[in-house]
Amino acid sequence: MTALLDIRDLHVTFRLGHGLIHPVRGVSLSVECGETLALVGESGCGKTTLARSVLGLQSIAGGQILFNGVDLAGLSRFQMRRFRPHIQCVFQDPFSSLNPRKRVEVLLREPLDVHGVGDRRERLRRVHEMMELVGLPTEWGKRFPHEFSGGQRQRIGIARALILRPDLLICDEPVSALDVSVQAQIINLLQTLKKDLNLSYLFISHDLLLVETFADRVAMMFKGEIVETGPARQVWQNPQHDFTRRMIDAIPVPDVTRPAPPAFRIDREPQ
């Protein structure tokens, strides 16, 4: 396996008032071809900033972002456009991530328009093909986003991201705004699509319990640094870093045969 995405010593800094904050502090990680890498951390740990810099939405202060061996960080906006179709993204909020004034068909066709893929008929064919693939009836193409539920909108978001047939899909908390039963639908859909379309995922989440069920590897991020990486099951069963252990100790598994999470026990001293 070769690394599809190889991030090396990435630093991101923001100017905030007179000070400088440093949300990403020398992160190195790689996503192999065909792999799901889950990047797990708490709010404000820098995981979303990391994703934004891979997507070229955030300028970086240092390091390299190698995609198939090419350093994206060194590219101009114009040069970046050539790589756009290969790296796409699914956002967290299914409500704000779709332009409310565009019909589904238009939303899905836009990526093809932007990159001049095929003619009108070819584009429409691919839109319908994609809608079927993500489980949306094609006759819903004329509807507007507000006519759909959160889960259905997330399907639209996934279809829009995948219609250019990218190699890498960055999922930024794609299910954290959804209900448990719908969350399962979307996770299963992503798994099926990964197999069918030969995708690799960088899956950003705060939910270690969820990603443990489907991710190949997990990278734990804490205060801008990767503190632990490893196969998902191994990290869950045998956490090495103190932060990972603290997080696992606090996760309530919906199973009454297990003991309550240690962090729930009131006889224990607070940390």
Add this chain to the structure above:
Amino acid sequence: MRSVGLALRWVFGNWTVALGLVLLAGVILMALSAPLVFPRSPTAMVGPPLQWPGARPGLPLGTDAIGRDILAGIFHGARISLMVGFVSVSVALVFGILVGALAGYYGGLVDNILMRTTELFQTIPQFMLAIVVIAVLGPSINNIIVSLAVVSWPPVARLVRGEFMVQRQKAYVQGCIVLGMRDPQIIFLQILPNAMSGVVVMSTIMIATAILMESALSFLGFGDPNVLTWGTMIGLGRNTMRDAWYIMAIPGFALLLTALALNLVGDGLNDLLNPRMRSQRGTR
């Protein structure tokens, strides 16, 4: 189609908006039909001077100090007033939207330069600025339009900038960037339609303001001497205000009704386009 029906039902459920629309339609009808109803120039003398309304058949609103038909003046004046309002506001909108969109989308230095310039315009009192522009360019109807546009674009720019700053943060804009869409396309085809509701409301009020300002300029004698507007008519009535106050009152009343109509429609649009109202109708 369903949303059109909803909008219609909503309009007639609110009598103030309905009244505004009816009044506005009346003014527009007057403006359109003026050359047909009064083919003669409104500045032509058609009868004895200072005829009170109703005093003479054929001159229902009477004549002014030099015997011009006041009703004809009102009809033709509506043409000028609406034209000045619409054209100056359109120019102001185009310019204001452009400045606001660029400032709000790019932020940083671009925002700083554009907004400091906008503030420069806003620090000068609107009416003074309009007078200065006319004093420099000369009093013609085109220059009045230019001067009104010059004084009314800054609030548009500020409004659009604010709206763009909000929309810019939304995930759908980030999504468009990730897709590789170019900036002009994102600004004008993606964000602008979502930023327009406030501008639409503002523009109706702006038209009313522009019409009032044009009348004020004409009243003070900064108007185009070759064109008869409501403001000019009010201004000319000043000398005979004690004996023939109707010469001032009639165009004044027309002005009042037009401004009222535009404000009512603006209020209605505000309610209709207000996001909170929309979510109550279930369309978020």
Add this chain to the structure above:
Amino acid sequence: MSAAPILRVEDLHICVRGRPQAQILRGISFHVNAGETLGIVGESGCGKSMTSLAVMGLLPEGVEKTSGRVVFRGQDLAIDDNRAMRKIRARRIGMVFQEPMAALDPLYPVGKQVLEVIDEHLRLPRAEAWERVIDLLRRVDLPYPERLAWSYPGKLSGGQLQRVVIAMALACNPDVLIADEPTTALDVTVQAQIIRLIKALQRETGVAVVLITHNLGLVAHTADRIAVMYAGHKVEEAPTRDLFLTPRHPYTVGLLQASPNPDRNPGSDGRLLYEIAGTVPSITDPMPGCRFAPRCVSASAACRAAVPTMTGAGEHAVACFHPAQGVLA
């Protein structure tokens, strides 16, 4: 632990004002005893938040109660009378919301806001009231309470704000604490701290807790009893252990299977997580039968014809014509 329920909700119906067919709650009943924790579980749109607002007499504009009652210590609460409810709120029933900022005013120091609650309901001398504020902030484990009391909400973290809200909710020693998704906006480690805090305060004061959440893991380790809601109905109620080990309503079974659990292996179809197909029906949907029937694997003609009522042995009740039998795999 007394046997008489401290708070009882009976057959509560709530609909959109003027549209009796648009029902948000379709007959909700539950009770909570002193010192007990009742978990109310359901997904968005099930009506769990509307239930908590109704109990607090905080029903939003455009929504009205059509029937049912809320009984507190054997007394009917006039939940549609805002003035009468002000005395009950905070004094007898405390409430914690998902968004701590919704309960706090950004323009006043947090200590002042806790003080305001005390002033409104208890007549205490100034110094004594302020002492109580500091004591409350200390009890919710906030560091340096004397200094923190003068901080503005914007200066505190989400977990600290939620602690302040809990301090406000407990300021007048209420008998019931209603916590509506109190930890949903928080990180998992902070969630654990808040849960532990609520449990500790409950042990100390004997307050009854109604914990409303979508998170099954949370109620598994905190609640004594659990009520499951779906589309405005209560579909199942049982002691926590029974609900998790022998769930009877197909919706409860589905929810449990859809929740990620590291001990469960992928299903035989290769799917990693169990899905409940379809979506929640709209509140206006005129459905004669069980509202879960369109998504249910064991639905029959009877399910589509009539709404099942709650039946059951002992404390485990279910509203289903074809309840699941046996232990969840």
